[in-house]
Amino acid sequence: MTLIQGTDPRTGEPVGEAYAATTPDELEALLAAAAAAAPSYAASEPCVRAGLLRALADRLDENAVALAELGSLESGLPLGRLTGEVGRTSGQLRLFATVVEEGSYLEATLDPAVPTATPPRPDLRRVLVSLGPVLVFGASNFPLAFSVLGGDTASALACGSPVLAKVHDSHPGLSATVLDLAATVVAEQGLPAGVIGAVRGNDAALTALRDPRIKAAGFTGSTHVGRMLFDAASSRPDPIPFFGELGSINPTIVTPSAVAARGAAIVDGYVDSFTLGTGQFCTKPGLLFLPRGHGLADALAARVGAAAPAPLLNARIRTALDDGVAALSAAATRLAGGEDAPAEGSWASPSVFVTSAATVAADPAVAEEVFGPVSVVVEYDDLDDLAVALRSVEGSLTATLHVEDDDSLPLDELVGLVAARAGRVLFNGWPTGVAVSWAQTHGGPWPSTTSAQHTSVGATAIRRWLRPVTFQDAPDAVLPASLRDANPWGLPRRLDGVLVLP
Amino acid sequence: MTLIQGTDPRTGEPVGEAYAATTPDELEALLAAAAAAAPSYAASEPCVRAGLLRALADRLDENAVALAELGSLESGLPLGRLTGEVGRTSGQLRLFATVVEEGSYLEATLDPAVPTATPPRPDLRRVLVSLGPVLVFGASNFPLAFSVLGGDTASALACGSPVLAKVHDSHPGLSATVLDLAATVVAEQGLPAGVIGAVRGNDAALTALRDPRIKAAGFTGSTHVGRMLFDAASSRPDPIPFFGELGSINPTIVTPSAVAARGAAIVDGYVDSFTLGTGQFCTKPGLLFLPRGHGLADALAARVGAAAPAPLLNARIRTALDDGVAALSAAATRLAGGEDAPAEGSWASPSVFVTSAATVAADPAVAEEVFGPVSVVVEYDDLDDLAVALRSVEGSLTATLHVEDDDSLPLDELVGLVAARAGRVLFNGWPTGVAVSWAQTHGGPWPSTTSAQHTSVGATAIRRWLRPVTFQDAPDAVLPASLRDANPWGLPRRLDGVLVLP
Structure with a gap:
C-alpha cells in the first residue's frame, strides 16, 4: 500500500500521520459521486454557488491560524506567508462568488427569430454551461491558494462543476484538513457530497484523468509532469481540455536609463523577488537582462551573499535544484551565492549566475527555469542583441520592463517583444505578486x-x-433561467447583437 | 510531383487544370510571410480589419455567379445552393466586421491600483490579442462557407490573425479563384500579402501544422482525419489549440405526442433534412428516435423511395458511404431506399435503416455517423429505454426534440438528456440550417x-x-488603444469589476 507522508523540510522529520493512497474502489465511488452531483449542481441558482463559495471562505478564515501552522510544518514556508495565503485563498473564493452573482461569465446571448430572413432565422439563445466534473492537481508551492480550495477549485465550483482535487504529496495533512472542512461546508449547504472530493497518489490521479466522467483538468507544477499529464488528457479516446501551468522563466529587462536612474533599488527588488518563498514562485524572475557595463555586479554579489539559506518545499525539489545549478555552473559564470546550507531537511542558499545575450541566443537551455532561489543575469550590448536573445526565450507567465519615461530604448519595440511571449507585462515592478482580480492573467505561451x-488566476x-449551448426555438418554460424572456437572474445579456445591462 | 485535380462528381470527368501541391520552398515563403505580417496586422485598428472583411464580402458577392458555377462543377452541388452559399459566406464576413467594431470580443478589463490593499494592488489592464497565424483546413461539403474565406478564416482575420488556408482537394479550382480574389483585396487594402495565403496538398499542410510559426488551427472534416491532425497539433514540442469539427450523429427525438399531432409533417421534414446536400451536412439528423408503434414506416418508405439519387462530393466519400451502408445492413434493417444510382461519377440514393433503442445501447457503432444520405430510425419503448440509448450516443453538434406543449413525456428530463451531449438543442425543427448570428453554437462534445x-459558426x-495579456502599471502611451484611459475605440469595458457601455 502506497503511503503519503508529510515531512518538515527544515528537519527532514515526518509530520503527522501517513495517508493511504486512494484505492480503485474509493476512486470509483468518488467519480460516481462527482458525476451524480454534476447535473443538479450545474443547474443550481447563482445564490447557491455564491453561498457555498462564501461559506468556504469564512470557514478557511475561521481556521486561519491552525491551517497556517500545519501548512508551515509541511512546507517549511514561514507562518506569516501562510497566514497571508489563507487570506488570498478565501479572497479568491469570495471574488468568484461576486463573478457568479454578476453573471457576465454566462455570456447569455439572445437572437430573436427573423421569419423574413432568407432562410428564416429561428430564435437562438446561447449560454455557457459547466463542462462537468473537473480534476484539479494541487501545487506544492502554494499549499492553500493553488491546492484543494485554490483558484482552480474556486473557479470550477463557481460555474457549477464538481471538483476532484489531487492532493499534493508534500502537504497531505493540510489537504486532509482543508478537505474535511470543505466537505462539512458542502453538507451544511445541503449540497451533494460529490461536489468536492479528493484523491491521493499518482496512480489514482492518472486513472481519474483518463476516466470519461472527468471532463477537464487543471494543474500547476513542473513542465515535465505537466507535459506527461497533458499528453494523457489529449490522448484519451475523448480528449479533454487540460489547463496546466508549467515552467516559466519570467524575463526581466532593465534598460540603461533605468540602471542610471535607480540601479541600487533594482538590485534590491530583484534579489527580494527571486528569493521570495525560497525562489519557489511560478513568477520568479529567472532572467535579468542588464546592459553591459551596468556596474551592479558588486551590489548584486553583496545582496545575494547576505541572503540566508531557507528550506525548499521537499527533497525532490532540492535534488532538482542541485541538478539545475550544476548545469548552470557549466554554461554560465556564478556571480554570487551558493554558500553551504544546513545538511538536514532540504535547505538551499540563493545563487546568481551571469551570461551574455549572445550565449542565451546560441544555447537557450541557459534560459530554462531552475525551480528555487536561482536566477541568471544576462548582459546585452544593445537593442538588437537583446531582441535576438529574447526571441530565443520560451513563453512565460510574465515579462517585466524596467524603463524610464524618457528612456533611451524605444518602449513600443520593447513592449512588442515581451508581450508576444508572456501573459502579463509589468512595468517597473516585480512579477512575484499576482493580484487576484478581474483583469489578472496568470497564463502565457508554452x-x-x-x-x-x-488564465488560472483572476475572474x-x-x-x-x-x-x-444554444437553444433553438425553445419554449420559455424549458429554457435555463439565464435565457428566459423575463431575465429572472438580472443578467447582462446580448439582445439581437446589443449588450444590455440589467 | 503531386497534382490536385478537380473532378465533376456527376460525370467523374476532370474539371479545369491540375494544380501542383505546395513545395517546401513555397511553404517556407508562405509561413515567413504570415509570421512577418502577424504583429502589424494584430495591432491594426478595428476599422482596418472591418474594412478588409467587408471588401472581401463585396468581392465575393460581385463574383457570385462565376463562383457558384465553378463550385457546382467541382462539387456536384446545385447552382442555387452554391449561390446561397456565396451569400452565407459574405454575410459571415460582414458579421465579423460588426463584431470587430462592437469590440466586446476584446474583453477589455481595467482594475485600478489599490495602494492601500494588502499587498498593494497594482494597476492591471487585460485585453485579448491574436494568438498569431492560423492554419485553416477547408471542408469538402461547403466549398465556400467552410473553405478559403469561410467562417474559420473570417473569425481569424477579424481578430488580427493571418490565415494560411489548406485548400480541399475536391475544389482546387474554386479555391484558387477565391484565393486570387482575396489576395487582390488584401493588396488593395494596403495590407501585407502574408495576411492570407493557401497551401495545397496534405504533406505541406501537415508540415505547416507542425511549424512553430503556426499558433492554432481550424478544421472541418471526418473524425478519422481530424483526430490525426489533433494528435499532430497536441504532440508538437509546443502544443497548439486545434479546433476541429469532426463527426456528428445529431439525434432527433420524436415523442408519442408529436407523432400523434404531426407525424406526416415530421416524416417530410426528416427526409428533406437528411437528404439535403446529398446528406453531406455536418448537422444531418443521423438518428430519428420514434416511439414504438409510430405507424410512420410506410410514409417514410414512400418518401425515401421517391427521393432521387444525387452526386456525392467525391469518389472517396462514395466509397466510405458504401462501407457505412454495408456495416449498417449487417447491424440494422433497411426500411427503404438504396436504389441503384448512375454508375458514372459518385452518385448515391438515400437509405433509411431501422433498429431498436436496446440495440443502440448494446452496440453504439450503429449510432455512428455515415456521411451521405443515410439515416437510422431508432424505435424506443418508453422514456427509460430512450434515455439508456441516448446516453450511449456520442457527442453531437445538435440534438433535436419534436415535442408538444402538453407532451406526455417530461420535457425537462428530455432537455437535460440532450443538452448534456450537444452544442445546440432544437425544438420542432431540423438541424441542417445553421444561422450565422451572435447566439449560434456550432460545436459540441467529442x-x-x-x-x-x-463554436466554429457565429460571432x-x-x-x-x-x-x-495583462499590462501591469503600464504608462498610458504604451498601452494598446483598447486599454488607454481615454478609450479611443469606444469599447464596452469592465472598470473595477463593473461592465460599462460606451
Missing part, C-alpha cells in the same frame, strides 16, 4: 501553460470549465 | 468537435484565436 488562451479563470 | 468549449467563433 511552456508557461498548456493553453495560452486562458476569467472560470471560462476554462465552460462550454456553450 | 467527437463532434475536438473542443466543446467553442463567438472569434474567441478561438485569442489569448489574454
